[in-house]
Amino acid sequence: EPEVTQTPSHQVTQMGQEVILRCVPISNHLYFYWYRQILGQKVEFLVSFYNNEISEKSEIFDDQFSVERPDGSNFTLKIRSTKLEDSAMYFCASGSGGMNYNEQFFGPGTRLTVL
Amino acid sequence: RKEVEQDPGPFNVPEGATVAFNCTYSNSASQSFFWYRQDCRKEPKLLMSVYSSGNEDGRFTAQLNRASQYISLLIRDSKLSDSATYLCVVSRGGADGLTFGKGTHLIIQP
Numbered sequence: 001e002p003e004v005t006q007t008p009s010h011q012v013t014q015m016g017q018e019v020i021l022r023c024v025p026i027s028n029h030l031y032f033y034w035y036r037q038i039l040g041q042k043v044e045f046l047v048s049f050y051n052n053e054i055s056e057k058s059e060i061f062d063d064q065f066s067v068e069r070p071d072g073s074n075f076t077l078k079i080r081s082t083k084l085e086d087s088a089m090y091f092c093a094s095g096s097g098g099m100n101y102n103e104q105f106f107g108p109g110t111r112l113t114v115l
Numbered sequence: 116r117k118e119v120e121q122d123p124g125p126f127n128v129p130e131g132a133t134v135a136f137n138c139t140y141s142n143s144a145s146q147s148f149f150w151y152r153q154d155c156r157k158e159p160k161l162l163m164s165v166y167s168s169g170n171e172d173g174r175f176t177a178q179l180n181r182a183s184q185y186i187s188l189l190i191r192d193s194k195l196s197d198s199a200t201y202l203c204v205v206s207r208g209g210a211d212g213l214t215f216g217k218g219t220h221l222i223i224q225p
Contacts, residue, residue, distance in 0.1 A: 050210050
């Protein structure tokens, strides 16, 4: 069964450093998403991406965040200057945009720890 | 006002029992509805989409009441492996992001 993959599984970084989180969505999916979950809190939407551009972003997704699809398979989330409060689990998700239009399938996540 | 509200639990239920979860959502523009389950420190996994007429998948039955903005999930003949956090999720549809509730924690006891 096809699945979303994410690397690394755990990233530790110093405050102020840049991090890039990587995702490989399910191969025939057209819609890509990033979410985060701070420990003990709910999953929060960050951004959606379709046809090589951002289609929607939340107020969490400020100027320090960016997304990119550098090739036909990878989808990345960059955090330019990490803050302590960016420590969270970051999930990538993808959807086919077909009949089950908004069903989204999640990767295993990257746990980001900012020191 | 919280966008998606769920009873956080935990619900402690004996194996074989039936358990029901409820959820309310505040955005009347919501068009897509789901239940996901999340195991500890894992990703959310899609359990089932929820359709207007209600739908069933094996031991799981989901209902939607758009007028009351209310979604439910019923689990029959619960198994130990059903222990998890159940997330009520809504979306405006299309390619929009999902809005999650905080989840209801379920513990099935042998």
